Amino acid sequence: MKKLILIFIAALFIGCTSTGVQVTFDDEKSNAIKAAYDGYLANDYSWAETLYSPDIAVHINNVEAIDLDANVAGLASHHELFSDISMSHPSGGNAFIQTTNYNDDTGIWSNAWFIWKGTGKVTGVTIEVPCHVAYQWNDEGQITQTWLFSDQAPLLAEVNAAQAVAE
Amino acid sequence: MKKIILIFITSLFIGCAPTGVQVTFDDENSNTIREHLQHYVDGDIDSMMSIIADDAEIYINSQESVSASDVRAIHELEHSIFNGISTSWSQEEGGNDIGAWVESTNYPAGPANEPASVTQAWFTWNGTSSSTGDSLSIPVHVVYSWNNENQVQTIYQFFDSINATAVIEASLAATSE
Numbered sequence: 246m247k248k249l250i251l252i253f254i255a256a257l258f259i260g261c262t263s264t265g266v267q268v269t270f271d272d273e274k275s276n277a278i279k280a281a282y283d284g285y286l287a288n289d290y291s292w293a294e295t296l297y298s299p300d301i302a303v304h305i306n307n308v309e310a311i312d313l314d315a316n317v318a319g320l321a322s323h324h325e326l327f328s329d330i331s332m333s334h335p336s337g338g339n340a341f342i343q344t345t346n347y348n349d350d351t352g353i354w355s356n357a358w359f360i361w362k363g364t365g366k367v368t369g370v371t372i373e374v375p376c377h378v379a380y381q382w383n384d385e386g387q388i389t390q391t392w393l394f395s396d397q398a399p400l401l402a403e404v405n406a407a408q409a410v411a412e
Numbered sequence: 413m414k415k416i417i418l419i420f421i422t423s424l425f426i427g428c429a430p431t432g433v434q435v436t437f438d439d440e441n442s443n444t445i446r447e448h449l450q451h452y453v454d455g456d457i458d459s460m461m462s463i464i465a466d467d468a469e470i471y472i473n474s475q476e477s478v479s480a481s482d483v484r485a486i487h488e489l490e491h492s493i494f495n496g497i498s499t500s501w502s503q504e505e506g507g508n509d510i511g512a513w514v515e516s517t518n519y520p521a522g523p524a525n526e527p528a529s530v531t532q533a534w535f536t537w538n539g540t541s542s543s544t545g546d547s548l549s550i551p552v553h554v555v556y557s558w559n560n561e562n563q564v565q566t567i568y569q570f571f572d573s574i575n576a577t578a579v580i581e582a583s584l585a586a587t588s589e
Contacts, residue, residue, distance in 0.1 A: 268433035268517070306572035308536055308549050335475065345435065350503065360475065375473060377553045377570040379534070392534075394553040394570035396473035401574060 265348040274355050274382060275342045282332055282340060282357075288324045290317045298387040305393050316391075326403050327363030329371075335360055353382040361395070365403040367410050372399040432520035441516040441531045445556055449512055449533065453498055455491045457484055465563040472569045483567075493583045494539030494548075501535045511535065529558045537571070543586040546579045 269275065281292045293313060302310035305319065323330060332340045340359035347353070357378045364371040376395040383389045436442060444463055451460035461484050464470075469477035472486075491497065502509045512535035519528040533554045540547045552571040559565035 264434075264436055266435040268431055268435060270431060304551060306551055308551060343433075373475060375471065375475065375568070375570060379553075392551060394551055395572065396570075396574075397572045398574050398577070 267346045267348065269344050269346075270342070272344050274344045274353065274386075278342050278355050278357060278380060279339065285320055286330060286332065288321060290320065293317050296388055298383055298385070298389045301388060302390040303393075304391065306395065306397060310390070323363065323400075326366060326400075326407055328366055330361070330363040332359040332361055332376075334358070335375075355380040355382070355388075365406065367406040368403055370403070372403070374399055434518045436516050436518075437514070439516050440562075441529065441556075441558060442514045445514050445516075445531045445533055446512070449499055449514075449535070452487060455497070457487050457491070460487065463564050464567070465559060465561070465565050468563075468565055468567065470567040470569070473571065473573060489580075490539070493541055493543070493580055495542045497537075497539040499535040499537055499552075531556045531558070541579050541583040543583045544579065546582065548575055548579055550576060 277292075277296055281296055284290060284292045293316075297313050297316075299313065301313050301316075303312065303316040304310050305316075311319070334341050340357050342355060342357045344353065344355040357376075357380075359376055361374045361376050362371065374395050376393065378394070379392045380388045381390045448460055448463055451457070461480060464480045464483075466480060468480045470480065470483050471477050472483075499512050500509050501511060501513045512533045514531065514533045516529070516531040519525065519530070521527045533552075533556075535552055537550045537552050538548065550571050552569065554570070555566075555568040556564045557566040557568075
């Protein structure tokens with residue numbers, strides 16, 4: 246009987262994680278990012294200082310990082326440039342978010358994929374930009390680095406149009 | 413005894429994968445994509461494209477797809493403009509550069525999705541224009557979706573094109589002068 250219990254417990258651990266990696270969707274971290282997205286869509290960034298580590302490194306399509314304040318300022322500028330901003334899954338619904346616990350030095354990462362959509366306030370042009378964002382969590386449950394992967398060319402066109410009007 | 417065996421088997425399945433999602437790193441698909449990326453770095457576009465289905469749909473920062481032949485032309489153009497093309501990825505700044513982080517994920521069927529087998533890559537693309545000397549380092553994310561014939565059926569690429577477009581245009585202008 247003791248042997249059987251030992252095998253049972255061992256099998257649970259071995260069977261649980263063939264690579265030690267666990268992927269979740271409706272977990273606390275994935276939901277925290279969903280809530281942050283809801284805040285962003287409402288142009289509210291009260292979540293940032295709770296969710297982000299004070300020394301967060303934010304990589305906006307760049308190996309050089311910006312800090313929390315610069316990131317929030319950039320996000321807020323979207324609402325100055327665009328109306329009707331949305332973030333959705335290509336097949337409908339909200340952004341697709343999953344959290345991966347590598348259970349090693351790689352740590353815990355949440356990954357999001359979505360189509361960012363907005364209508365330029367100057368040009369009236371609606372743009373749709375496929376985006377991927379990777380978020381790394383620390384042991385305190387805060388995000389320490391993010392990486393955005395998306396094409397900024399459509400957004401830059403609206404920035405240029407807005408600057409031309411302002412001049 | 414029968415009850416214990418039943419609990420044992422049940423717990424194996426429940427304990428195995430709460431979401432049923434499996435992530436692997438040293439599997440056939442992941443290693444194929446590592447080779448695919450190395451072929452690209454080496455400029456061996458024929459070998460690189462050999463794993464892409466002829467009717468593949470390739471989405472480059474867009475919801476509109478381009479064909480495998482379109483992508484072949486883009487990669488050939490990149491190698492005609494840039495020297496020293498490489499990919500880089502390290503866990504931390506200054507850490508061991510493994511070229512690219514590659515992992516494969518099997519998603520089981522769900523209420524709103526078919527089962528899916530994807531391989532994902534994250535890396536920084538590096539290259540230097542041979543005509544202008546401008547160097548680029550661009551973070552890139554690529555998702556490869558596999559079909560039942562072990563070929564890549566769909567690719568999604570995410571990166572910022574602004575700097576690359578500027579350098580390519582300047583390079584083409586310099587070579588046409």
